[in-house]
Amino acid sequence: MGKGAANETVEGSASNERQTDLGRLRLLLALDALLRENSVSRAAASVGLQPSAMSRLLGQLRDDYADPLFLRTGHGLRPTPLAESLRLRVRALAAETEALLGAKPNDGGSTAAQTGHAGWEGRPLTDAPPLAVRPCRLLEGEPAPEQFAAKLAEIGEDAAPERRLARCIATVGTGAGRSRPLNEGEAEDALAIILAGEADPVQIGAPMTVLHYRGPTAVEVAGFVRAMRRHVGAIEPASGIADLDWPCYLSPKLKTAPWFLHAARLVAEAGHRVVLHGNFGQDSEERHKLETAASAAGIPICTSITAAKATLGTAGIAYLPLSAFAPQIYRLLGLYRLMEMRMPLNAAIHLINPMGGRASLLGVANPSSRTLSRDIAMLLGTKELTILGNTRDHAEFTPYRQTPVFRLVGGEACDLIVPATMAPPAEPRTGLSSREYWQAVWTGAARDERAETIIITTTASALISLRNHDDFDAxxxxxxxLWGNRSRRMA
Known part of the structure; x- marks a missing residue:
C-alpha cells in the first residue's frame, strides 16, 4: 500500500471515529431532552427534531444501554431506574454543551491581509443592543432555573421539617425545565415528615398530586417504602420471622368473597409462616370485611408487629390490619375520598413487608404498574417476588383468564404466562349469604369447582413464590x- 493510500485510510478511520463521538453526544443530548419532557414529541420539539427522528434516537439509546430506559404510561414516558441514575450526569453534560456553544469569540488578532478584507473595517462608534425579548419559559419576575435551584439548595438537611418538605414539593412541582424527580433519600425524608405529623395540612396533598399526574418513579416509591418501614418499625427482610408476605389492600368496590384467605391457610398448614396485612377501605359498610373473614377462618388478628411476631411462632399465620399497626399510614391512604385518585402510596404500601418475609406475593393488574412494582422491589433488595397480573390490590389467581406472572427469583427477573383453563358451569344459588357460602366451601358443606380452582391456583402461586416449585403445574x-387434606374446621 502506498503512503498516500495509508494516509487516506488513517484519515478515514479518524473521521469515522469523530462521527461516532458526535453521534454519541447527540444521543446523550436526546436522552437529556427525553428525561426533561417525558414525551417523545415534546423532547423532539425542544431540540428542533421531528418526533420520528427522536424515536430513532431513543431506539439507539435502548440498544446501547440494553435497557428500555422509558416505559409508556397514561401520563407519558416513565424513566426506568437506569435512566433515572443517568439524569443528573446527562443534564450536566447538556448544560455545559449549551454554555460552550453560547460562548463569545475573542475580538482582534487578525490582520486585513489575513482576513481578506479591503481595509475599511473598524470598530463601530455605536452598537445597537440585541433585540429585546422576554424568555418564553419565564413569567414576569420569575427566577431563572439556575436561580431557583440555588434557592432550594439553601434549604439544608438541618432545616425545619416543613421547610424540607417544601423543598421536595418545589423540586417535583415547579414545571418543565426546573422540576426533577426526587432521589430515594429525598422521597424517604418527605414521607417521613408527613408520617411523623410534622407537615402542614396544605403540604400533604401537593407532592402526591404532582407525582400522580406525572407518574412516580421507582426510585421515589422505593424512598416512600423505606419511610413507611421505618415508621412502623418493620422487621428486616429475610430475618427468619416470616416466610411469605401477602399484602391485601382491597377496594371496597370488590364484592367477591376473599377466597385468597383460604389459600393462605393452606400455605400455613403446609408449614410456611404467612403474614397478611391490609384493609378494605375506610368508608364502606363492609370496611371490617377482612377482619371478619380472618376471624371466621381462625386466622389470628394482630394489632402490632410485636404481637404478630409472637403469633407466627405458634399459629404460623397472622393478619395485621393497617388501621391497627400503622394508623397514620391508614389515614393518609384515606385521603383518596378527598381527591378521588390513587396516590403513589398505594403502590408503596404493597411492598412494606412489615414482618420481613423472605418472599412476597402481590396482585397488580395495570401493565405499567407491574414493572414499576418489580423495579421498586429490586431497588429495595427483594430477592423473591411474585406478581399476579390479573388481580388488583391483592393476590388471588384468576384461572379462567390468561395470567401473566412477573417474578424475581434470586433477585433476577423471571416471567411466565399461565394459560386460561376452561371455566366450569356456575353453581346454582344456595340461599346462603356470601360469607356463609365462603365458609361452606372450606368445610365441604358446599361444592364449587370454580371457587376451589381459584383457591388451588392461588395456593400454587404462593408455593412458587416460596420456591417450593418452579413449575406452575407441579x-x-x-x-x-393440600386442599384435599385440609383441616375443615372454621372458627
Whole structure:
C-alpha cells in the first residue's frame, strides 16, 4: 500500500471515529431532552427534531444501554431506574454543551491581509443592543432555573421539617425545565415528615398530586417504602420471622368473597409462616370485611408487629390490619375520598413487608404498574417476588383468564404466562349469604369447582413464590393435595 493510500485510510478511520463521538453526544443530548419532557414529541420539539427522528434516537439509546430506559404510561414516558441514575450526569453534560456553544469569540488578532478584507473595517462608534425579548419559559419576575435551584439548595438537611418538605414539593412541582424527580433519600425524608405529623395540612396533598399526574418513579416509591418501614418499625427482610408476605389492600368496590384467605391457610398448614396485612377501605359498610373473614377462618388478628411476631411462632399465620399497626399510614391512604385518585402510596404500601418475609406475593393488574412494582422491589433488595397480573390490590389467581406472572427469583427477573383453563358451569344459588357460602366451601358443606380452582391456583402461586416449585403445574398438584387434606374446621 502506498503512503498516500495509508494516509487516506488513517484519515478515514479518524473521521469515522469523530462521527461516532458526535453521534454519541447527540444521543446523550436526546436522552437529556427525553428525561426533561417525558414525551417523545415534546423532547423532539425542544431540540428542533421531528418526533420520528427522536424515536430513532431513543431506539439507539435502548440498544446501547440494553435497557428500555422509558416505559409508556397514561401520563407519558416513565424513566426506568437506569435512566433515572443517568439524569443528573446527562443534564450536566447538556448544560455545559449549551454554555460552550453560547460562548463569545475573542475580538482582534487578525490582520486585513489575513482576513481578506479591503481595509475599511473598524470598530463601530455605536452598537445597537440585541433585540429585546422576554424568555418564553419565564413569567414576569420569575427566577431563572439556575436561580431557583440555588434557592432550594439553601434549604439544608438541618432545616425545619416543613421547610424540607417544601423543598421536595418545589423540586417535583415547579414545571418543565426546573422540576426533577426526587432521589430515594429525598422521597424517604418527605414521607417521613408527613408520617411523623410534622407537615402542614396544605403540604400533604401537593407532592402526591404532582407525582400522580406525572407518574412516580421507582426510585421515589422505593424512598416512600423505606419511610413507611421505618415508621412502623418493620422487621428486616429475610430475618427468619416470616416466610411469605401477602399484602391485601382491597377496594371496597370488590364484592367477591376473599377466597385468597383460604389459600393462605393452606400455605400455613403446609408449614410456611404467612403474614397478611391490609384493609378494605375506610368508608364502606363492609370496611371490617377482612377482619371478619380472618376471624371466621381462625386466622389470628394482630394489632402490632410485636404481637404478630409472637403469633407466627405458634399459629404460623397472622393478619395485621393497617388501621391497627400503622394508623397514620391508614389515614393518609384515606385521603383518596378527598381527591378521588390513587396516590403513589398505594403502590408503596404493597411492598412494606412489615414482618420481613423472605418472599412476597402481590396482585397488580395495570401493565405499567407491574414493572414499576418489580423495579421498586429490586431497588429495595427483594430477592423473591411474585406478581399476579390479573388481580388488583391483592393476590388471588384468576384461572379462567390468561395470567401473566412477573417474578424475581434470586433477585433476577423471571416471567411466565399461565394459560386460561376452561371455566366450569356456575353453581346454582344456595340461599346462603356470601360469607356463609365462603365458609361452606372450606368445610365441604358446599361444592364449587370454580371457587376451589381459584383457591388451588392461588395456593400454587404462593408455593412458587416460596420456591417450593418452579413449575406452575407441579405447584398446582401440591396445592390440590393440600386442599384435599385440609383441616375443615372454621372458627
Amino acid at each position: 405447584a398446582c398438584e401440591t396445592a390440590r393435595a
